[in-house]
Amino acid sequence: MDAQTTPTRSAGSRLGAMLGSQLRNIAPFITLIALVVFFGVASPSFLSMDNFSNVLNQVSVTAIIAVGLTFVILCAEIDLSVAAIANAAGIVVAFFTVQESYVNIANVPLPGWAAIVVALASCVALGLVNAFGVTRIGIPSFIMTLAMMQIGAGICAMLVRGQIAYAVPPILVTLGSGSIGGVPWIVIVAGITLLVAHLVLTYTRFGRYVYMVGGNREAAEFSGVNVRVIIGAVLVISAVCSGLAGMLGVAYFGSAQQNEFDTFLLDAIAAVVVGGTSLFGGRGGIGNTIVGVLILGVLNNGLDHVDIDSFLKILIRGLILLAALVINVYAQRLRTVRGAASA
Amino acid sequence: MTQPPVLELSGISKAFGGVRALRDVDFALKAGEIHGLVGENGAGKSTLMKIIAGVHSEYEGRMRIDGQDVRFRSARDALAAGVGMVHQELSIVPDLSVAENVFLGAQPLTKLGIVDWAGMRRAAGEQLRRLGIDLDPRTPAGALPIGLQQLIEIARVLFSGARIIILDEPTSALSPPEIERLFGVLRRLRDEGRSFVFISHFLDDILRISDSVTVFRNGQRVMSAAAADTDKAMLIDRMIGAGHDELEESYTGEFKLDPKPGHPVVMSVDGLSLAGRYRDVSLEVRAGEVLGIYGFMGCGQLELARTMFGKLPSDAGRISVAGQPVRLSTTAKARRAGIAFVPESRRAMLFHHEPIYKNVSISILDRISRWLLKPDSERGIARKHVEKLRIRTPHVDAELGALSGGNQQKVALAKWLTYPPRVLILSEPTRGMDVGAKEDVVGIVRGLRDQGIGVVVVSAEPETVLALADRILVMRKGEIAREFADGTVSKDRLLEAA
Numbered sequence: 001m002d003a004q005t006t007p008t009r010s011a012g013s014r015l016g017a018m019l020g021s022q023l024r025n026i027a028p029f030i031t032l033i034a035l036v037v038f039f040g041v042a043s044p045s046f047l048s049m050d051n052f053s054n055v056l057n058q059v060s061v062t063a064i065i066a067v068g069l070t071f072v073i074l075c076a077e078i079d080l081s082v083a084a085i086a087n088a089a090g091i092v093v094a095f096f097t098v099q100e101s102y103v104n105i106a107n108v109p110l111p112g113w114a115a116i117v118v119a120l121a122s123c124v125a126l127g128l129v130n131a132f133g134v135t136r137i138g139i140p141s142f143i144m145t146l147a148m149m150q151i152g153a154g155i156c157a158m159l160v161r162g163q164i165a166y167a168v169p170p171i172l173v174t175l176g177s178g179s180i181g182g183v184p185w186i187v188i189v190a191g192i193t194l195l196v197a198h199l200v201l202t203y204t205r206f207g208r209y210v211y212m213v214g215g216n217r218e219a220a221e222f223s224g225v226n227v228r229v230i231i232g233a234v235l236v237i238s239a240v241c242s243g244l245a246g247m248l249g250v251a252y253f254g255s256a257q258q259n260e261f262d263t264f265l266l267d268a269i270a271a272v273v274v275g276g277t278s279l280f281g282g283r284g285g286i287g288n289t290i291v292g293v294l295i296l297g298v299l300n301n302g303l304d305h306v307d308i309d310s311f312l313k314i315l316i317r318g319l320i321l322l323a324a325l326v327i328n329v330y331a332q333r334l335r336t337v338r339g340a341a342s343a
Numbered sequence: 344m345t346q347p348p349v350l351e352l353s354g355i356s357k358a359f360g361g362v363r364a365l366r367d368v369d370f371a372l373k374a375g376e377i378h379g380l381v382g383e384n385g386a387g388k389s390t391l392m393k394i395i396a397g398v399h400s401e402y403e404g405r406m407r408i409d410g411q412d413v414r415f416r417s418a419r420d421a422l423a424a425g426v427g428m429v430h431q432e433l434s435i436v437p438d439l440s441v442a443e444n445v446f447l448g449a450q451p452l453t454k455l456g457i458v459d460w461a462g463m464r465r466a467a468g469e470q471l472r473r474l475g476i477d478l479d480p481r482t483p484a485g486a487l488p489i490g491l492q493q494l495i496e497i498a499r500v501l502f503s504g505a506r507i508i509i510l511d512e513p514t515s516a517l518s519p520p521e522i523e524r525l526f527g528v529l530r531r532l533r534d535e536g537r538s539f540v541f542i543s544h545f546l547d548d549i550l551r552i553s554d555s556v557t558v559f560r561n562g563q564r565v566m567s568a569a570a571a572d573t574d575k576a577m578l579i580d581r582m583i584g585a586g587h588d589e590l591e592e593s594y595t596g597e598f599k600l601d602p603k604p605g606h607p608v609v610m611s612v613d614g615l616s617l618a619g620r621y622r623d624v625s626l627e628v629r630a631g632e633v634l635g636i637y638g639f640m641g642c643g644q645l646e647l648a649r650t651m652f653g654k655l656p657s658d659a660g661r662i663s664v665a666g667q668p669v670r671l672s673t674t675a676k677a678r679r680a681g682i683a684f685v686p687e688s689r690r691a692m693l694f695h696h697e698p699i700y701k702n703v704s705i706s707i708l709d710r711i712s713r714w715l716l717k718p719d720s721e722r723g724i725a726r727k728h729v730e731k732l733r734i735r736t737p738h739v740d741a742e743l744g745a746l747s748g749g750n751q752q753k754v755a756l757a758k759w760l761t762y763p764p765r766v767l768i769l770s771e772p773t774r775g776m777d778v779g780a781k782e783d784v785v786g787i788v789r790g791l792r793d794q795g796i797g798v799v800v801v802s803a804e805p806e807t808v809l810a811l812a813d814r815i816l817v818m819r820k821g822e823i824a825r826e827f828a829d830g831t832v833s834k835d836r837l838l839e840a841a
Contacts (some may be wrong), residue, residue: 204714212701215697219692221685222652224674229675282387337655
């Protein structure tokens with residue numbers, strides 16, 4: 001060892017190491033700020049309090065779905081059925097609510113609370129089916145939840161048969177489209193969901209297991225952690241979050257119909273990954289998801305404020321997602337290389 | 344004797360980093376000869392074979408085939424010159440047919456440029472019949488027993504034109520009739536003029552099939568002789584170098600066993616079997632003793648240890664802990680029954696990107712917190728272990744990956760020590776450690792034993808088992824072949840039993 005160069009080199013490499021390890025947290029944040037600055041300059045109407053509230057309102061449903069997905073992706077699994085389950089939950093809750101006479105659905109009216117309970121129970125059931133397929137039968141989550149996506153769509157189709165339902169229980173109407181003191185209830189619900197998830201992931205034993213299972217599944221198993229229970233649990237959590245988002249979403253949109261949530265699958269996955277949660281598990285969290293959701297929200301909203309070909313918008317969203325994936329994988333590789341060097 | 348060797352190596356040396364794996368080795372293989380190669384793990388025989396098979400291309404010395412100087416750059420080079428290798432882990436593709444496996448990577452084509460399936464099947468069938476195996480070439484290879492898969496792999500190597508074939512531990516996974524069949528095939532091919540290098544730990548197998556035997560020790564060839572002129576005792580003597588080296592004196596010295604027949608049984612295994620891994624294993628672990636389970640690589644002891652921790656299922660048999668029958672369907676159940684396990688690979692046990700204290704607390708989280716984490720008590724517990732086990736780290740928040748291998752191993756142990764388990768199973772606890780770290784581990788294990796924990800040490804390194812165990816079981820090809828429970832044992836007797 002060269003005594004003279006060692007201190008400077010280690011200081012430099014320590015800084016580099018810190019930047020490397022924080023890349024997945026820093027890059028999304030910088031992206032968000034850059035987008036806000038860009039749209040603020042490009043469009044005078046973007047940087048207003050009203051519009052800020054708009055963005056929050058628009059991202060709330062995505063945010064609630066993304067909360068559940070964050071758990072799943074932290075475990076290095078994936079859930080492709082979130083949007084379909086959200087859709088199914090929204091339709092189930094409408095199915096059990098009295099509809100106007102012109103709505104031609106063979107529905108079964110129940111009290112509002114009962115309709116909500118039935119919808120949430122359906123989500124738990126669908127989540128358990130996912131969990132069973134992945135942890136007991138051993139189907140890769142990608143494939144299992146792909147099948148569940150179709151099953152969810154099937155449930156929607158069977159219940160509404162191409163019709164549109166409008167009525168949902170009053171409490172959902174309030175939470176989905178009402179507001180209190182100028183703040184939309186749906187934003188509050190999304191905020192609470194994010195907060196609870198953050199507390200669970202950071203301060204509970206279950207949260208620690210989620211990170212450890214995602215970080216090194218085999219090591220978790222060799223440490224006597226019941227890995228299958230953890231993975232099953234995150235799949236159920238994901239389904240319940242989707243169900244909550246679906247019920248509020250139906251109230252937010254004012255209708256329940258097939259394929260209503262199709263775009264939310266990609267948006268939710270994109271939000272989690274763009275935020276910097278590792279696709280390989282064990283790294284990231286709700287903080288990342290919040291930033292990711294906001295990036296997507298600002299992007300969607302901002303592109304409406306600037307004069308841009310609406311068809312080009314789709315392409316731009318794709319490119320932003322690609323860039324985030326590159327950073328995500330690159331950050332992982334940095335870690336792996338450093339880990340190997342120090343081991 | 345007048346025949347020139349087909350393969351001749353002279354003055355071969357090879358180092359990995361600063362470690363000399365081979366020192367000035369000469370080796371000759373004659374046409375139509377089966378040449379047994381023996382030596383302990385790390386004696387250099389695998390390195391030499393990898394040089395011959397073109398896996399290592401950087402080395403000193405000369406290699407000649409049929410009197411021509413050669414230097415292989417790759418395994419492909421070696422195969423083109425007629426040298427093929429069949430590894431212990433077969434490279435059979437289970438979902439492809441027997442014919443496709445024989446022709447893997449070299450399927451015959453028709454004039455139209457598509458695979459000539461009929462021709463391939465015919466040729467594969469013929470090739471296998473020449474080896475004395477009558478088999479439908481359309482059978483998926485994965486459906487065949489391991490012995491046949493191995494013969495298919497040998498057929499593939501032969502078919503690609505190999506005249507010199509290196510077999511690495513070919514008999515370790517075979518049943519006695521399968522070994523007979525393999526030996527029949529080898530003899531037939533030898534009589535056709537092919538040459539074999541037969542690497543094995545199983546000295547009985549070596550002595551039965553080989554025409555001549557070479558012994559390696561510490562990177563040097565210490566003996567070459569006709570198989571008829573040697574016996575098992577002599578080979579073991581040469582392998583471990585009795586009386587040659589002071590450093591190795593401990594290896595040949597007598598180790599005193601210290602069984603504790605009066606102590607209560609904390610774990611018992613009765614008639615445990617797992618197809619293809621181990622058969623009908625029964626054993627008892629007593630409180631306050633170290634039970635060593637020794638066996639060569641691939642003899643089933645690693646899998647047995649995993650089953651005892653609920654990581655692998657078993658096909659038959661019963662496990663009891665403290666007299667109560669248990670079903671260990673998950674590792675969590677095993678942990679709650681009081682069983683702890685440290686696998687042979689640290690990577691499989693530890694979270695490299697997490698701080699030390701999280702690595703330690705993961706196994707005991709449910710004991711220290713019901714819902715909410717208590718990071719301060721986690722850190723406190725970790726600090727205690729760091730101190731007690733003398734883990735060298737600035738603080739318990741340091742990333743685990745920053746520690747040296749030996750210290751990581753201690754962290755892997757530490758996670759089981761806060762609430763002492765009834766049974767602690769250690770798989771290869773000192774593999775790859777330097778002497779100091781090994782001594783630390785020996786001390787820690789003894790301390791745990793004296794606390795009354797039943798310790799099981801599973802290893803393919805005789806030194807590890809001898810240094811730690813109070814009682815030793817020897818596993819041979821998936822079965823418990825011998826127990827050493829009284830008096831003393833030495834390395835040569837241990838090897839002879841395996």
